[in-house]
Amino acid sequence: MSRSDGMTNVLWLQGASCGGCTMSILESGASGWFDELRQFGINLLWHPSVSEQTGEEAVEVLEAVLEGKLPLDLLMLEGSVARGPNDSGRFNMLAGTDRSIYRWICDLAPRADYVVAVGSCAAYGGVPAAGSNPTDAVGLQFEGSDLGGALGATFRSRLGLPVINVAGCAPHPGWMMETVLALTQKDLSATDLDAHGRPKFIANHLAHHGCSRNEFYEFKASAVSMSERGCLMEHLGCKATQAVGDCNQRSWNGGGSCTKGGYACIACTSPGFEGVQNFLETAKLAGIPVGLPTDMPKAWFVALAALSKSATPKRVRLNATSDHVVVPPGRPANKRAP
């Protein structure tokens, strides 16, 4: 970065959070996350889960940032901002400080070159904002899909960017680290973010891309109950054709993903995903799923689905409703080899 010591100062705070984003990023780096940070010249000013400083030692760090004594390159918040009750922020106090996380964040954010929302809670409100939203939880710069949130629609960090939203619940460790490193190298500008503040290198893809159930999707050969191998879209609630993220082009925990794991994509990178009910059941109207791919004419989708269903090979049809491969690939026995 531009500073004389060449180091990038990162402050990580947790709001109304489960800590899962931290658990995810701790998987990053071949010799561990701390080594990885060092290799890229990143100085973790304070992180609630891993830093030595506790109590007043930690408060001293935060105060030094507020007073401008410690330059702040990246402010990262994990967890939503609980504004309640009555805008007091008391549902989430920073212990030992008599001040809410809501207030700390509003005071610290203008000090930061960049502000990063880690996970869908910090980005949009996320799971704590579900249902009646008991704590008036919002994201840093969004309340669901509406601009606003804790910092307000017009907020820009010192280098002129809105809040950068690394959405996901929890995000892939690579999404977080690549965003941090791109910012460290001044390689991410406002035009690299989509309309919901998500880095386009993640959000220009759909979770569907690279899904291992692709062949079942092509033929609309669908799983009917949990653990079956077929496509999860028609019956089991999968939103991967509508949800952004390169989820199925990466490896999660050494080779997994939600759809590989046998359950629906719940669109956890999307604002408001938590508001849905019956996550594992596809909402339908007159037998047709409501949530079809957003940029495809519905009539075409239905026509193609009917066509591909009638052309489904027996292998694909039978395997779709089984949890093991019951018909292996290969030429049916009654057909001669060419």
Add this chain to the structure above:
Amino acid sequence: MTRITIGPFNRVEGDLEVRLDVESGHVVRAEVTAPLYRGFEQILEGRPPLDALVLAPRICGICSVSQSVAAASALRDAMGCEAAPNGLLATNIAHAAENAADHLTHFYLFFMPDFAREAYASRAWHNATAERFTATRGSAAREALPARARLLETMGIIAGKWPHSIAFQPGGTTRAIELGERIRLMSIATAFRVFLERVVFADTLENVLSIATASELDGWHAGRAGDFAHFLGLADDLSLARLGKGPGLLMSYGAYHGLEGELFPRGIFGRRALIEPLPVNQITEDVSHAWMRESAVDPAHSTTVPDPDKPQAYSWSKAPRLSGQPIEVGALARQAVAGQPLVTDLVSTSGSNVRNRVIARLIETARIALAMEEWIKELRLSQPFCLEAREMPDGAYVGLVEAARGSLGHWLAVRAGKIERYQIIAPTTWNFSPRDSFDVAGPLEQALVGTDVGDAGSRAVAIQHIVRSFDPCMVCTAH
């Protein structure tokens, strides 16, 4: 008398505030505050019951599988069904991976860095400890973090991802394991064993688990390499066995449910070192010192409504009690109730304390590493992993499991196909509970009383050791 406030209390999962009244350098009273409330129980009300499988794990990023398994267990109770045997095994393998990863995270990232502090600069062991365990810079994390990531590759095979998977269902798990994947699971379990034997114990797991008494343990660790012996050495020097006495009662709901009961059984380890059955219907929650409105004391019938201006309240956590008493949960309790010889001897001779809690966690890690190997072999690859979900009649149901940090219960009431009530009592709700209406303090509050803080006040390292020895998960505590 002076009052000191410690917070933000970090290297715990979530945030924590501790207030201590100090007289003549000793703690005479402690108050523990959970400073975060999100309202999961309110959020779950009125939803379809199966939505708990998506939302409940998101209470906690460090023990999300435990939350999943508790929710799936409560739903299974509601459906009156069994899970596929393979599903139980796959759940146990994934749950063991999470619990072992949590024990490693606690030891290497949360607990040990306090011994690298400058406060101990004069100790003979300090240079070695600082090199090994200094927060974010010590050499141990360079080995422990990759070992943890490798262990969590278990999730990529069984659960899709971690944290926050939907693979754990009432009927089993959502992904059938194939032969190549079984071999990969074995390879992960073997790599984990190698890490434990080379880095943590400097001995085979079998040898470690053959240590049956406190004195055998003393003989075993003298002159031994490895991080466990490193800890035992400084624990002796600092008399950590005299620090942070628990309330005396230990509880386990029983862990790793299989077709033939649990690997670690359910029960209470009482003050007379007897293992007794657990009266589940004697579990209550008291809100006298929580910012919560009064409700039924039985979690099967209570609801959660915040009352932020309530006088006398000082925490978002309720105060769970068993037969009216505070109780300690965690690996120490689990292994004492399971009759693990070394832990039983330690608890019988010196009770629950900072040193014994850490020992129990590492002994348990060795035990579950071995159990994982067996469960992986026992998978019947041609058999189903998940049975069909069933209708849920109206009624009150419960799912009781053990998370890494102790007993976790989900109480679910279903009415007309929706969640009528949902109550969660998490491990740290037990351990870090506030006072109850009889003014009886929670386990940590009791454990802190009497601690010598000298002139260090809020910077006293002893307080750090006691609090972190419980491996608190504050995000679970008030949820």
